[in-house]
């Protein structure tokens with residue numbers, strides 16, 4: 371197991387826990403994946419350590435809430451470099467070895483936010499629309515080589531996401547799902563050969579009904595979810 375994130379101490383603690391509780395040996399790489407060239411740096415470090423990746427989980431990501439034109443441009447560009455570029459580049463660099471072995475898998479963490487525009491977290495929603503489209507297309511391409519792709523689209527999940535992304539106190543319809551259930555759903559999908567997975571009945575139903583509602587209505591409901599309190 372290779373763990374990649376920015377916080378060195380948290381990675382060390384997780385590596386320790388994985389060893390103590392599950393006897394899983396892991397290596398840590400503390401990197402900021404939003405920096406240009408970071409994905410290539412990770413791949414170089416893996417090569418230097420003689421590590422070949424069989425399952426790539428592209429999970430790191432964040433959002434931002436507010437009016438697009440008021441949110442700092444730097445922060446929104448950083449989001450695209452992490453949510454899109456790092457995910458695409460890590461996939462690009464690691465897939466050839468999987469193809470050569472006719473074995474391997476990728477789990478790309480997208481979001482229900484990728485199924486429709488999400489005003490007031492517009493760039494985040496657009497980034498996840500990319501992840502969903504990219505991952506589904508890639509899964510179709512890679513199937514012939516025996517490489518599986520899971521496109522994971524969770525709804526609200528109990529993690530540090532809303533704090534890290536500074537969404538403020540946020541309640542979502544349907545509440546937040548425990549992260550362990552989301553991981554279970556992704557791994558079950560992987561066992562079944564990969565594809566699109568939307569965990570939880572509430573999320574599946576919300577996406578399904580959108581097909582029968584005018585897009586303008588969907589946009590209004592979606593805007594209500596993240597509109598900043600001062601614009602209500």
Ligand SMILES: NC(=O)c1ccc[n+]([C@@H]2O[C@H](COP(=O)([O-])OP(=O)(O)OC[C@H]3O[C@@H](n4cnc5c(N)ncnc54)[C@H](OP(=O)(O)O)[C@@H]3O)[C@@H](O)[C@H]2O)c1
Pocket residue numbers: 374375376377378380401402403404405429430431432433452479480481482523524525526527528529530531532534
């Ligand atoms: N929670 C939800 O409601 C929800 C719903 C749908 C989809 N998602 C998606 O789920 C994925 C995981 O998010 P989460 O909910 O688990 O949020 P989280 O608790 O904030 O975790 C984000 C993880 O990404 C790492 N990370 C953040 N920025 C990074 C960077 N620049 N470079 C390297 N690592 C970085 C963080 O570690 P460090 O801070 O140490 O770097 C942390 O491990 C994201 O792609 C998110 O969009 C979340």
